[in-house]
């Protein structure tokens with residue numbers, strides 16, 4: 001691991017690192033926030049934040065205003081990049097923002113040329129936590145959250161790995177990617193035509209068809225004026241599936257808020273409080 005930069009913030013420490021990723025077969029960058037702590041011995045619980053389309057490790061750390069709340073609750077935060085990167089990493093043929101670089105969809109691609117590098121699911125669930133837990137004073141107590149494409153990542157990863165996390169939250173998540181243009185484009189490109197493979201990365205399908213081992217607490221916030229709401233995000237699909245299986249989801253729709261980090265920064269304190277209940281239990 002190589003340190004890229006570090007900044008003191010709210011008494012804690014924000015750092016960026018790059019490292020060689022075996023899962024993605026390229027160099028990856030991540031950011032970590034370590035809250036101020038008096039204890040030299042106690043390991044910190046951690047929230048993994050998955051960002052949305054076009055983001056890197058920097059968007060959330062710079063725009064969400066999370067540090068004060070993470071510090072108050074003694075929670076570390078890890079923000080990975082949203083896709084593999086590098087000269088030899090395949091991108092969308094037209095350079096679109098919603099596929100390829102910056103749009104890894106937190107899955108393991110099976111289709112050439114993407115399968116050579118796009119293994120974000122393995123990176124987030126196995127490689128990154130191992131790296132974090134062996135290099136920082138961080139325990140294996142983990143929560144997961146994210147925005148939009150990252151909300152889809154948080155929900156699908158949390159639902160499939162409920163033994164690994166204590167809680168899940170999302171801002172404006174893509175809830176049913178098999179049934180929206182962003183998701184259909186990404187799944188076709190990364191996974192091919194086999195829809196049974198798509199279903200493994202669709203939160204709504206997972207609710208209905210996957211054996212969910214533990215019903216982790218889920219909190220979702222959605223802006224009412226989000227321009228992506230009806231065509232891409234479709235929260236009602238997930239809520240209907242959750243209702244059908246008796247899974248209680250704390251969902252709130254907020255009048256007037258859009259899809260941006262202005263929305264995220266308005267409600268991030270509530271998400272940190274939500275996760276803190278479980279991370280600090």
Ligand SMILES: N[C@@H](CCC(=O)N[C@@H](CSC=O)C(=O)NCC(=O)O)C(=O)O
Pocket residue numbers: 051052053054055059063097147148149150259260261
């Ligand atoms: N450029 C696109 C929209 C891109 C966008 O809105 N990205 C969001 C995530 S969308 C879902 O995953 C984002 O977080 N952007 C980074 C930021 O710092 O705001 C368009 O113009 O439509």
